[in-house]
Amino acid sequence: MAKAVNAVVKLTELINWNEYYHTVLATQRVPVYRDNLVSVTPTFNEEINNKISLWQGDITKLEVDAVVTAANNGLLGGGGVDGAIHKAAGPELLEECKTLNGCETGDAKITQGYKLPAKHVIHTVGPKGEKPDLLKAAYENCLKLCVENNLKTVAFPCISTGVYGYPQEEAAIVAIKTIRSFLEENPHLIDMIVFTVFLDNDKLFYEKYLQFFFPPK
Numbered sequence: 274m275a276k277a278v279n280a281v282v283k284l285t286e287l288i289n290w291n292e293y294y295h296t297v298l299a300t301q302r303v304p305v306y307r308d309n310l311v312s313v314t315p316t317f318n319e320e321i322n323n324k325i326s327l328w329q330g331d332i333t334k335l336e337v338d339a340v341v342t343a344a345n346n347g348l349l350g351g352g353g354v355d356g357a358i359h360k361a362a363g364p365e366l367l368e369e370c371k372t373l374n375g376c377e378t379g380d381a382k383i384t385q386g387y388k389l390p391a392k393h394v395i396h397t398v399g400p401k402g403e404k405p406d407l408l409k410a411a412y413e414n415c416l417k418l419c420v421e422n423n424l425k426t427v428a429f430p431c432i433s434t435g436v437y438g439y440p441q442e443e444a445a446i447v448a449i450k451t452i453r454s455f456l457e458e459n460p461h462l463i464d465m466i467v468f469t470v471f472l473d474n475d476k477l478f479y480e481k482y483l484q485f486f487f488p489p490k
C-alpha cells in the first residue's frame with residue numbers, strides 16, 4: 274500500500290551512518306579528494322557514527338525533538354525550508370516567533386513545534402554567502418539550545434545553501450566538521466543528529482564528506 278503523502282517519518286525508520294555506509298554506499302563509495310580539510314584525519318568512532326544519520330526528504334515530516342529551520346533575522350517566516358516549516362506548523366508558530374525579537378546571524382532561538390511532528394523548532398540564521406565562522410556558530414548555537422532544553426534528537430537542513438547562496442560543498446564541510454567536533458566533546462548529550470538533505474547534489478556532498486569526518490570501519 275502506498276504511504277500517505279503526509280506520513281510522519283519516525284527516527285526508527287531511518288538508518289544510522291554506519292548502516293548507511295555499509296548498505297547504501299556499499300557499491301558506490303565516493304573517495305574524498307581534498308587533503309586540506311583538517312590537520313588530523315578523524316578516527317573511527319562507532320558510538321559517534323551511530324548518532325548521526327543522512328536522510329533525504331522534507332524535514333517537516335520528521336518526528337524528532339527539534340527540527341532546525343534556516344530563517345532570516347526577523348524570524349517572521351520566509352521561503353525555502355522556513356516557509357515549509359511555518360506552513361506545516363501552522364499560524365501559532367508565527368505568533369510565538371513575533372515574541373522573540375528576531376535573531377542575530379549565527380545565533381539561534383527555540384519555539385514549540387505546534388502541528389509539526391517535531392516537538393520544537395530551532396530557528397537559526399545562517400550567513401549570506403561563504404562565511405564559515407558564522408555558519409559554524411549557527412550549528413553550534415542550535416546544539417547549545419538542544420542541550421539546554423534536554424532535547425536528544427535533532428534534524429538540520431543545509432543551512433544557508435539555498436536563498437543565502439553559501440556554496441553547497443563548502444557548507445557541507447562546515448556542517449559535518451562542526452557536528453563531529455561537538456559529538457567528540459559531548460558524546461552523551463545528544464542521541465541522534467539527522468543531516469537532512471533535500472537536493473540530490475547535497476546528498477552526494479554529504480556522502481562524500483561524512484566518509485571523511487565520520488570514517489566507518
Ligand code: AR6
Nearest residue numbers: 331332343345351352353354357431433434435436437471
Ligand atoms: N526540508 C528540508 N530541506 C529543505 C526543505 C524542506 N522542506 N525546503 C528547502 N530545503 P533555504 P537559506 C533546503 O533557502 O539558504 C528563507 O526565505 C534547500 O534545498 O531554505 O539559509 C528565509 O526566510 C536548501 O538545501 O535557506 C531566509 O530569508 C536548504 O533547505 C532565507 O530563505 C536551505 O535553503 C534563508 O536562506
